[in-house]
Amino acid sequence: GAGVSQSPRYKVAKRGQDVALRCDPISGHVSLFWYQQALGQGPEFLTYFQNEAQLDKSGLPSDRFFAERPEGSVSTLKIQRTQQEDSAVYLCASSWGQLLNQPQHFGDGTRLSIL
Amino acid sequence: AQTVTQSQPEMSVQEAETVTLSCTYDTSESDYYLFWYKQPPSRQMILVIRQEAYKQQNATENRFSVNFQKAAKSFSLKISDSQLGDAAMYFCAYESNFGNEKLTFGTGTRLTIIP
Numbered sequence: 001g002a003g004v005s006q007s008p009r010y011k012v013a014k015r016g017q018d019v020a021l022r023c024d025p026i027s028g029h030v031s032l033f034w035y036q037q038a039l040g041q042g043p044e045f046l047t048y049f050q051n052e053a054q055l056d057k058s059g060l061p062s063d064r065f066f067a068e069r070p071e072g073s074v075s076t077l078k079i080q081r082t083q084q085e086d087s088a089v090y091l092c093a094s095s096w097g098q099l100l101n102q103p104q105h106f107g108d109g110t111r112l113s114i115l
Numbered sequence: 116a117q118t119v120t121q122s123q124p125e126m127s128v129q130e131a132e133t134v135t136l137s138c139t140y141d142t143s144e145s146d147y148y149l150f151w152y153k154q155p156p157s158r159q160m161i162l163v164i165r166q167e168a169y170k171q172q173n174a175t176e177n178r179f180s181v182n183f184q185k186a187a188k189s190f191s192l193k194i195s196d197s198q199l200g201d202a203a204m205y206f207c208a209y210e211s212n213f214g215n216e217k218l219t220f221g222t223g224t225r226l227t228i229i230p
């Protein structure tokens with residue numbers, strides 16, 4: 001597609017449920033990022049993929065958060081046993097990679113609400 | 116670790132006037148990128164302007180320009196001839212040229228345009 005696509009746009013879950021958020025990056029983009037944006041805050045880095053390799057997961061807040069990109073294109077962010085503090089907008093971004101010196105392109109995000 | 120500070124939670128400007136948004140950052144690195152992103156209510160992060168630290172010339176994009184003061188670690192955004200469509204949250208962001216491309220964001224400035 002023309003841009004980064006994220007689904008669902010909104011997700012409501014009960015505390016303790018597992019959720020999965022999907023990101024379709026721009027075709028051909030090597031780098032993919034997940035960010036978490038709490039209400040009234042700037043986005044915070046969660047994890048980074050270069051193709052299918054997860055090279056940095058230092059921002060994942062707990063072992064309940066898991067991300068994958070098995071074929072180097074679509075990525076899924078999974079949150080297990082959700083907690084209220086997981087409520088946030090989750091943004092995905094992709095780019096051609098650092099060597100090409102191109103900026104990241106962002107999706108519209110998924111707003112996750114945990115009841 | 117790098118930090119980005121936006122000290123103006125909210126700003127307002129009359130339509131057609133000029134406004135300046137402030138950003139300071141802290142880093143020990145000499146080579147990096149700085150960005151201003153715009154986030155309307157649709158949530159998508161839209162790149163406004165990018166500055167490469169090794170370039171002394173301030174970046175400009177139509178009505179948007181920056182004042183990059185490397186020694187002072189300051190990176191302000193000037194919007195000229197403000198338009199109603201400029202109303203949004205504006206985030207300043209830092210990207211190291213070492214390691215991966217992850218962005219470190221400030222907390223944002225909400226810009227209101229007064230008709």
